[in-house]
Amino acid sequence: MHGGNVERTVNQGPPTSLINDAYSSAGFDELSKAWQLTMAQHLDRMLTGESRVLNWQDPRQAVALAESFLTSAPQQSGQSVADRRERFTTLLDQMIASGQNLHNPRYIGHQVPASVPIAGLFDAVGSITNQPMAIYEMGPWATAVEHALVRGLCRKVGWDPDLSSGVLTHGGSLANLTALLTARNAALPDSWENGTPNKAVLIAHADAHYCVTRAAGLLGLGTRQVVKAPLDDRRRMDPQQLDHALTTCRANGQTVIAVAAAACATPIGAFDPLSDIAEVCDRHGVWLHVDAAHGGGALMSKQHRKLLRGIENADSVVWDAHKMLFMPALCAAVLYKNKSHRFNSFQQDAPYLFDPSSPGLAEFDNGISTVECTKRSTGFGLWGLWSMFGEEIFEQLVDHTFAMTRYVYQQIDAADDFESCHVPECNILVFRYLPAGITDAALEDQNRFQQQLRTTLIQSGEFYIVQTTLDGKVCLRLTVMNPITTEGHLDQLMAKIREIGLSILQSQ
Numbered sequence: 001m002h003g004g005n006v007e008r009t010v011n012q013g014p015p016t017s018l019i020n021d022a023y024s025s026a027g028f029d030e031l032s033k034a035w036q037l038t039m040a041q042h043l044d045r046m047l048t049g050e051s052r053v054l055n056w057q058d059p060r061q062a063v064a065l066a067e068s069f070l071t072s073a074p075q076q077s078g079q080s081v082a083d084r085r086e087r088f089t090t091l092l093d094q095m096i097a098s099g100q101n102l103h104n105p106r107y108i109g110h111q112v113p114a115s116v117p118i119a120g121l122f123d124a125v126g127s128i129t130n131q132p133m134a135i136y137e138m139g140p141w142a143t144a145v146e147h148a149l150v151r152g153l154c155r156k157v158g159w160d161p162d163l164s165s166g167v168l169t170h171g172g173s174l175a176n177l178t179a180l181l182t183a184r185n186a187a188l189p190d191s192w193e194n195g196t197p198n199k200a201v202l203i204a205h206a207d208a209h210y211c212v213t214r215a216a217g218l219l220g221l222g223t224r225q226v227v228k229a230p231l232d233d234r235r236r237m238d239p240q241q242l243d244h245a246l247t248t249c250r251a252n253g254q255t256v257i258a259v260a261a262a263a264c265a266t267p268i269g270a271f272d273p274l275s276d277i278a279e280v281c282d283r284h285g286v287w288l289h290v291d292a293a294h295g296g297g298a299l300m301s302k303q304h305r306k307l308l309r310g311i312e313n314a315d316s317v318v319w320d321a322h323k324m325l326f327m328p329a330l331c332a333a334v335l336y337k338n339k340s341h342r343f344n345s346f347q348q349d350a351p352y353l354f355d356p357s358s359p360g361l362a363e364f365d366n367g368i369s370t371v372e373c374t375k376r377s378t379g380f381g382l383w384g385l386w387s388m389f390g391e392e393i394f395e396q397l398v399d400h401t402f403a404m405t406r407y408v409y410q411q412i413d414a415a416d417d418f419e420s421c422h423v424p425e426c427n428i429l430v431f432r433y434l435p436a437g438i439t440d441a442a443l444e445d446q447n448r449f450q451q452q453l454r455t456t457l458i459q460s461g462e463f464y465i466v467q468t469t470l471d472g473k474v475c476l477r478l479t480v481m482n483p484i485t486t487e488g489h490l491d492q493l494m495a496k497i498r499e500i501g502l503s504i505l506q507s508q
């Protein structure tokens, strides 16, 4: 107060009618009805497979088109509700027409699921009410949901939720970085302040996802300090060779910040023998990190959780809900067996945010344990679905997609003109199409043939699969991530590959 002549601000409402329009609850009601109709029709078309899978467009044209909507936005205020609704539906239609149609059962490509649509409805609540959560009081319910989910996931790993802890992050890459940072801080307590000493190394699965090596770069360890743990003939980390690598590191005076195992590794979905690996790590006193970004979902399945036997002995686990729990991106978890490790990742003093006078509450402040400060309420979809359907929904999703992959493997294995590169352990399968006419060709011609085949296949819009290179061989790779995909769709995929492959050979 400055003296008696206090100027009072009179609330005259929002200054312009654009603000009025953008914040109008009646307008929101109108647009959300249009949204509901468009989305329901889209889903119906997708789930019945009545659409192209990939809406391929040259990226430069796509950017120009997206930009044209920005530059053609109506500038004037006072547009009618009907005008706004028309513009809104034009934009929605454009978004839908140009996307990748993951919900089409013929999308059998990347490790990104046809997410459960209802989960998106819960996520939308977070977007519309905006509940970020650096600290508990910023997003109290989002934080409560996150802590409840972490407890539920820790329980599935096999840990007591009162003794373990964790945090949700924007994706598995950030989750792996966070876990490995925590491991480094545990192995080298001075490193947060003084940096990582030269002789520190990380031992990682030779097929580890690239984000693990990237984490080594980010941590100041250096990517050259990643020792690749040798694999067995099923591309799984070999415990005996791991033992040898750890002994060698010790003899060289190197500190091993962690062993990063995989459950499963990305290329072919191989699950490491975690019990044996944990025993080796325990003997050497080294932190065991398990990247279960993809395979964590199998913990929900009575039939398949044996793939992760021994995971309960890990010090940290990464588990992406936006993979095999069928959540919309992004929702990933870093989990720690020892509850206190959640506070070892970062050492930050931010009096404007974290309140040292209430340490009991700080336990609930997620910003203390993540790279992010403002963080989306990433857990609403998972919490909503889990609360509506129970754990069994995840079991059914895992069991069905694993069974479909086993089915297509059996068809491929029985066919003379296909070659399977491994026996699938989950829902990832790598294979080649090798009809007569290409079987005796040089490897580089076979490789070019697989690449041409896939490009033609995905541009046809009928199917979407990916490719990879294994030991110099270019292969086709599929991941069944859509629970609507049936044996019939997989038979059609093989027929389409044959049709395209033979026409390529005929045209040569």
Ligand SMILES: Cc1ncc(COP(=O)(O)O)c(C=O)c1O
Residues within 6 Å of the ligand: 111, 170, 171, 172, 173, 174, 176, 209, 211, 262, 264, 265, 266, 291, 292, 293, 294, 320, 332
């Ligand atoms: C084993 C594994 N770890 C980590 C990641 C990276 O996860 P995100 O894409 O959520 O960053 C992937 C992605 O496919 C993966 O397969």
